[in-house]
Amino acid sequence: MMVPKPASSWARLITTGLLRRPSHPFHASRSTIAPVRFPSSPSCGPFASVLRERQFCSSSSSGDESEDHLDEFLDFPGAKVGFINKIKFTAERPQEPVPCFRVLDDHGRLIKDAYMPEVDKPLAIRMYQNMVTLQVMDTLFFEAQRQGRFSFYLTTFGEEAINIASAAALNNDDMVYAQYREPGVLMWRGFTLKEFANQCFSNVADYGKGRQMPVHYGSAKLNYPTVSSPIGTQLPHAVGAAYAFKMDQKPLCTTTFFGEGASSEGDFHGAMNFAAVLEVPVLFICRNNGFAISTPASEQFKSDGVVAKGHAYGMRSIRVDGNDTLAMYATVKAARKMAVEESRPILIEALTYRVGHHSTSDDSGKYRKGDEMQHWKTMRDPVLRFRRWLEGEGWWDTDAEQKLRSDARNEVISALQSAGSQMKQPLTNLFTDVYDTIPRNLIQQEKELRSTVGRHHEDYPSDVPLY
Amino acid sequence: MVRRRFSFGLVSRLSSPIYGRSPCSGGIWTPCLGQKRSFMTAKDLVESEEPEKKVTNRINMFSAINQALHTVLDSDPKSYVFGEDVGFGGVFRCTTALRDKFGRHRVFNTPLCEQAIVGFGIGLASMGNRAIAEIQFADYIFPALDQIVNEAAKYRYRSGNLFNCGGLTVRAPYGAVGHGGHYHSQSPEAFFCHVPGIKVVIPRSPSQAKGLLLASIRDPNPVVFFEPKWLYRLAVEEVPVDDYTLPLSSAEVMRKGSDITLVGWGAQLAIMEEACDEVSKLGISCELIDLRTLIPWDKELVEDSVNKTGRLLAPVTGGFGAEIAASITNSCFLRLQAPVSRVCGLDTPFPLVFEPFYMPTKNKIVDAIKASVNF
Numbered sequence: 131m132m133v134p135k136p137a138s139s140w141a142r143l144i145t146t147g148l149l150r151r152p153s154h155p156f157h158a159s160r161s162t163i164a165p166v167r168f169p170s171s172p173s174c175g176p177f178a179s180v181l182r183e184r185q186f187c188s189s190s191s192s193g194d195e196s197e198d199h200l201d202e203f204l205d206f207p208g209a210k211v212g213f214i215n216k217i218k219f220t221a222e223r224p225q226e227p228v229p230c231f232r233v234l235d236d237h238g239r240l241i242k243d244a245y246m247p248e249v250d251k252p253l254a255i256r257m258y259q260n261m262v263t264l265q266v267m268d269t270l271f272f273e274a275q276r277q278g279r280f281s282f283y284l285t286t287f288g289e290e291a292i293n294i295a296s297a298a299a300l301n302n303d304d305m306v307y308a309q310y311r312e313p314g315v316l317m318w319r320g321f322t323l324k325e326f327a328n329q330c331f332s333n334v335a336d337y338g339k340g341r342q343m344p345v346h347y348g349s350a351k352l353n354y355p356t357v358s359s360p361i362g363t364q365l366p367h368a369v370g371a372a373y374a375f376k377m378d379q380k381p382l383c384t385t386t387f388f389g390e391g392a393s394s395e396g397d398f399h400g401a402m403n404f405a406a407v408l409e410v411p412v413l414f415i416c417r418n419n420g421f422a423i424s425t426p427a428s429e430q431f432k433s434d435g436v437v438a439k440g441h442a443y444g445m446r447s448i449r450v451d452g453n454d455t456l457a458m459y460a461t462v463k464a465a466r467k468m469a470v471e472e473s474r475p476i477l478i479e480a481l482t483y484r485v486g487h488h489s490t491s492d493d494s495g496k497y498r499k500g501d502e503m504q505h506w507k508t509m510r511d512p513v514l515r516f517r518r519w520l521e522g523e524g525w526w527d528t529d530a531e532q533k534l535r536s537d538a539r540n541e542v543i544s545a546l547q548s549a550g551s552q553m554k555q556p557l558t559n560l561f562t563d564v565y566d567t568i569p570r571n572l573i574q575q576e577k578e579l580r581s582t583v584g585r586h587h588e589d590y591p592s593d594v595p596l597y
Numbered sequence: 598m599v600r601r602r603f604s605f606g607l608v609s610r611l612s613s614p615i616y617g618r619s620p621c622s623g624g625i626w627t628p629c630l631g632q633k634r635s636f637m638t639a640k641d642l643v644e645s646e647e648p649e650k651k652v653t654n655r656i657n658m659f660s661a662i663n664q665a666l667h668t669v670l671d672s673d674p675k676s677y678v679f680g681e682d683v684g685f686g687g688v689f690r691c692t693t694a695l696r697d698k699f700g701r702h703r704v705f706n707t708p709l710c711e712q713a714i715v716g717f718g719i720g721l722a723s724m725g726n727r728a729i730a731e732i733q734f735a736d737y738i739f740p741a742l743d744q745i746v747n748e749a750a751k752y753r754y755r756s757g758n759l760f761n762c763g764g765l766t767v768r769a770p771y772g773a774v775g776h777g778g779h780y781h782s783q784s785p786e787a788f789f790c791h792v793p794g795i796k797v798v799i800p801r802s803p804s805q806a807k808g809l810l811l812a813s814i815r816d817p818n819p820v821v822f823f824e825p826k827w828l829y830r831l832a833v834e835e836v837p838v839d840d841y842t843l844p845l846s847s848a849e850v851m852r853k854g855s856d857i858t859l860v861g862w863g864a865q866l867a868i869m870e871e872a873c874d875e876v877s878k879l880g881i882s883c884e885l886i887d888l889r890t891l892i893p894w895d896k897e898l899v900e901d902s903v904n905k906t907g908r909l910l911a912p913v914t915g916g917f918g919a920e921i922a923a924s925i926t927n928s929c930f931l932r933l934q935a936p937v938s939r940v941c942g943l944d945t946p947f948p949l950v951f952e953p954f955y956m957p958t959k960n961k962i963v964d965a966i967k968a969s970v971n972f
Contacts, residue, residue, distance in 0.1 A: 338756060338757040339758075341755055342755050346755070348755075348760065355756065356756035356759060356760060363748050366716025366717045366719070366744070369716075370724070371723065371724050372720075373720070373721055374720070377675075377702060377726075399710070400713025401717075404708060404710070404717055407707075407708055564794050565796075565818045565893070566753070571896065
């Protein structure tokens with residue numbers, strides 16, 4: 131009699147109900163995988179000899195064993211899967227790219243049958259006002275840098291909808307881990323123009339105490355940890371903070387923003403994987419704006435953008451039109467609900483275009499066409515698109531527009547003038563906060579530095595007070 | 598099989614008397630009150646003014662570390678231990694039984710990604726928790742170097758003290774183990790000693806490990822804690838059962854001497870003590886100092902010692918010995934009777950079959966001491 135192949139023995143054990151096929155290919159956090167039950171007789175089970183197996187199987191077979199190998203499954207610890215007897219490779223990309231959710235067309239008109247989030251007039255106007263103010267702030271702060279008033283700046287042109295709509299959809303107590311192109315989130319939560327300007331000028335009122343380049347904002351009261359320059363490092367922080375919320379049983383989530391370039395970093399991979407495995411309430415919002423400085427997205431990945439990567443980590447994901455304020459708002463709101471209620475991470479890829487240069491240190495005319503930038507700036511401006519919708523609703527008009535822009539301009543100029551006229555941070559703050567208390571080596575170094583400065587004060591900036 | 602050339606019966610003589618209990622509450626570390634700096638070894642007994650009877654257990658280093666972690670998880674509900682394989686007890690048994698006692702949500706395995714382990718720990722710590730991250734071997738800490746250097750170390754400073762990740766402690770076994778080769782033997786502490794904003798702490802014995810680890814976890818700054826893996830099983834001593842801390846940035850004179858100062862840390866101290874014993878037969882009196890915290894280090898104590906002896910032998914592993922040498926040469930130049938010397942591993946990757954030749958062994962240290970004394 132032929133010795134039965136082990137695979138068919140397993141199959142018989144399944145069909146006779148003695149070996150349960152787990153109902154889920156992967157149990158992430160459920161306490162155990164469905165236990166494999168073996169009959170009590172020692173002649174059956176994984177350690178039984180083939181002979182005994184053969185005897186058991188032939189005696190218990192009741193004629194309903196399946197010879198179709200495609201019903202069998204492979205019980206590996208790494209994956210519990212059916213198997214296939216032909217070579218078949220999964221395609222590198224799905225047939226169609228993941229479609230992009232939008233509510234408004236390019237002219238600000240509601241798309242037929244589109245899902246419409248609950249946005250009332252006060253909310254809509256507040257969002258629009260913030261988007262415009264952000265645009266005005268960026269324009270004037272960029273100019274201020276060009277005039278030499280501070281050393282560096284980068285703008286959020288083209289990404290105002292992502293910034294403001296996301297912030298509006300979150301709870302003010304949700305921690306936000308930003309990259310650097312999300313000052314709109316701070317603005318929405320109440321960071322003033324003066325506070326932005328203080329940081330850019332490193333003046334005495336800068337919360338960061340003059341230690342970092344402009345645009346590296348942070349605010350503890352607004353739940354926005356201070357931005358750092360390295361790309362993507364904030365992603366795993368957001369996951370750790372989300373774990374804290376989960377353990378503290380707070381009905382909150384964390385959100386982390388990053389560009390499509392950051393999705394190439396190891397921290398992206400680590401954070402996504404940890405978030406999925408540890409089941410934490412975090413939103414990964416990717417601003418796919420087409421460029422990482424000069425590197426176009428086509429040179430950043432070969433996948434279907436960033437949204438495709440969520441599936442690889444076992445994470446729900448969605449692709450949304452980042453220039454559509456209503457779609458962004460709806461998406462983040464829905465994602466947040468899932469994240470908080472189900473304690474799971476969500477990936478949101480917001481497609482957009484970086485209208486401005488990467489920063490004041492960049493001239494993007496060197497790597498992209500002027501008419502392309504002009505097209506996105508004028509025809510695909512998210513601010514204008516939302517304005518059209520507001521006007522269509524009868525909630526906005528030209529007079530309101532004029533007043534808003536004029537007021538914003540005046541406030542920004544006033545903030546710049548005020549912040550720029552204040553003294554810089556005092557020299558003392560060079561040495562504080564390295565540790566919680568100042569160590570002996572720094573006390574010594576401060577002493578030596580002050581002695582040097584005292585003797586050569588003309589070699590040192592006069593707008594940095596000594597104390 | 599590499600012949601073990603080091604006697605670890607010596608290790609029990611590294612015991613110091615027990616320090617006063619640190620009034621640690623609410624996670625705010627304050628210096629121990631009634632602290633005595635001890636010079637006690639079996640050779641140099643000092644009568645204790647108030648002999649305190651402390652309950653101790655004779656345990657090894659991984660057990661002492663396990664006790665410390667147990668104590669933290671028990672006393673602070675917002676503390677977490679995580680890393681690769683910590684759930685079942687860890688590859689060196691340091692996290693044994695923690696998951697059973699405190700649950701899967703407080704003691705948990707992470708996926709295999711050191712940069713995310715530390716990044717996650719920073720996020721958790723910044724929300725006011727004690728995040729105790731384990732890196733399986735110090736040899737694998739390098740993917741996390743960006744998070745440690747660019748994020749953890751600068752978190753408080755760059756935010757103007759709006760935020761901090763002081764609750765983060767990164768633990769990693771380090772150092773020679775007799776058969777570890779390139780990737781299970783490295784001593785990378787020097788990479789971290791040039792990073793303002795973090796502390797680097799290395800214990801020499803089980804009782805030191807427990808007290809220093811408790812202090813590191815409770816210190817309001819991120820700490821990288823290197824554990825000499827050689828001593829996990831081999832170092833055994835009486836370790837107090839209670840909750841106690843030892844001060845950070847405070848070096849300890851293990852034995853007083855008058856002819857030469859030796860500074861070291863971790864497992865190397867046991868070797869250095871043997872060398873000190875050997876040269877004492879020649880009438881050379883060595884002052885042996887355990888630095889304990891590498892940054893910020895207790896420069897004043899080392900300076901006082903060198904001002905007394907006039908000679909310095911800085912060890913131990915390449916890198917930070919240079920900082921000590923430069924600093925002491927600068928501050929004690931006129932007092933020095935001989936150039937500051939170092940006895941370290943060689944400038945090669947850590948070899949396997951050549952380990953006994955590579956290591957800064959007792960005979961190399963003895964030779965260096967003699968050379969310094971006879972300069």
